[in-house]
Amino acid sequence: MLSERRLEVLRAIVQDYVGTEEPVGSKALTQRHNLQVSPATVRNDMAALEDDGFIAQPHTSAGRVPTDKGYRLFVDKLAGVKPLSHPERRAIQNFLDGAVDLDDVVGRTVRLLAQLTRQVAVVQYPSLTRSTVRHVELLLLAPARLMLVLITDTGRVEQRMVDCPAPVSETTVADLRARLNSRIAGQRFAEVPPLVQDLPESFDLEDRGTISALLATLLETLVEETEERLMIGGTANLTRFGHDFPLTIRPVLEALEEQVVLLKLLGESTESGMTVRIGHENAHEGLSSTSVVSVGYGSGEEAVAKLGVVGPTRMDYPGTMGAVRAVARYVGQILAES
């Protein structure tokens, strides 16, 4: 196993490399971090770390650079999550509090994340699948035409037109609205179908067709409109990526343009808790020199969507993780309040 000091050396290498962007040598290490050993000793440790695949040399007689495996160990064992300062937290809260609707919340979150981490931010809109129904509104637009508005606890609003087989009265609609809400308000999407199944039976025969049509649309919306949307921002930060520009940045931009790729990227992360995918751990080839830090967020206990950042593998993991976690937390609060 790796001795305590070797881990310390690895940590030092990661920290220095993240800071300087240059391969780090044994001498510089002993000076900058006051390791109580000589450069020669550090060199031995480095050789061992290299044998184990945690670091690598770009070429002979150059310093060492962490490998993906090295970053992995760093993230798992050596680094914590750096909490944000109080002023930072305050700023986050103030910024997010100004949001007026869901689009605005997501937009602000993206900008915030990009600014805090100086990386590319990705925020998924709250998913409908795990949401609960806050309210269902029915509007009689024409004698045989209803509008169904579904409001979720995350603030998302879906709306559908329903063509009724027969004209329906305003009182029927009011009745239906009341019953519908009393049954499904506060319920999760998945739990709705059995709760409304017998609803047509309690109405007059002439209205049943309408109610069936309405319910069909409602259920369809719940199931089908689970389509995930997302927003990205901070792509200008890609320019800080490295020296070998075009080749690195191109595939990343391409990957970021494909929602499917991004959704998979966020989706793959574990149900709760923060996920860090480093370099080649990302399935998508274009992102093999980037790391993705993502976490779920939600209004209650459960995560309703994910957010995260995409940056170079050489990133400040503790700081990034701290920012991502903090933002997710505050967004959750905002959603819970609204």
Add this chain to the structure above:
Amino acid sequence: MLSERRLEVLRAIVQDYVGTEEPVGSKALTQRHNLQVSPATVRNDMAALEDDGFIAQPHTSAGRVPTDKGYRLFVDKLAGVKPLSHPERRAIQNFLDGAVDLDDVVGRTVRLLAQLTRQVAVVQYPSLTRSTVRHVELLLLAPARLMLVLITDTGRVEQRMVDCPAPVSETTVADLRARLNSRIAGQRFAEVPPLVQDLPESFDLEDRGTISALLATLLETLVEETEERLMIGGTANLTRFGHDFPLTIRPVLEALEEQVVLLKLLGESTESGMTVRIGHENAHEGLSSTSVVSVGYGSGEEAVAKLGVVGPTRMDYPGTMGAVRAVARYVGQILAES
């Protein structure tokens, strides 16, 4: 004034430079385009063109490169709009026909434009300034907490939270809902403010604070709703920009992230007809080495929004203009049908 042949030389320079990305010299010119004169003559013409500011040399003893002024002349006088081929038109139509809703139309348009022009595409959502209010819904979520839902005739739904200064009763809310709808349903956004101005006065003193707060939120929503949204895509094409990468691409990415900048960019163009803004003609500094080709589109005669592309000043203007115009035309058709 410039002789016929000099204009021909300028055209040749622009075409060659766009193709090769390299300064073009007199000898190569006479060969590639079969000008019936010697290189020496072309050199004289070039010197004249340079004196007039249409072309420039990166350094002594290099070929010539068009200036912004040169491109301007090229676009205005020398180049037409290259119509798309029939297969291309067919492909556009097929692709756009598959769209299911407005978001999808805009999304597909962006991808299409980016792909056709191999540049960054920007598409503005159809403007809502002419929308009318279909219905306003009020929900009492808590004793002092209202949800305002605004439904427009275009099918858009906006929703806002309103914190009331004092608790309000369900009956007050119902009353308010009825009065509000009878006044503003069917009205255009711009006509709403005067119609609701005196509404608080007809309620009990204790509720006036709430009603004022509600109206403030409503008016705010109407203004925001008319605010233009847009979608961009094809940023990966920025990597084909040039050799001096980071410095060129950075400010462009930054500019593209600011909706305000983009809206101004599109908005500045003339009401109808295609607009080409070349290099420094763009107000925004970060875009001083890019050109913007934009055009209005709409379902009827009138343009409801703009779309366009952003690319290097060294772009294929005829082809780009052709693609932009064609896409705008087809999007207009799609909108008219739906």
Add this chain to the structure above:
DNA sequence: CCTGGCACTCCTCCACCATGAGTGCCAGCA
């Protein structure tokens, strides 16, 4: 197991030069 010493590797920087594309100018010619 740590340390200092030492030879070795190899990247980076810079100076230098040859090459060649491209120019400006000029004198001659239609």
Add this chain to the structure above:
DNA sequence: TGCTGGCACTCATGGTGGAGGAGTGCCAGG
């Protein structure tokens, strides 16, 4: 007046060849 060929000149580009130096691996001694 306008076009042409010729010619000297400029200057970016690319390749070569050390000098310098950072960093390594290894070894012998504490």
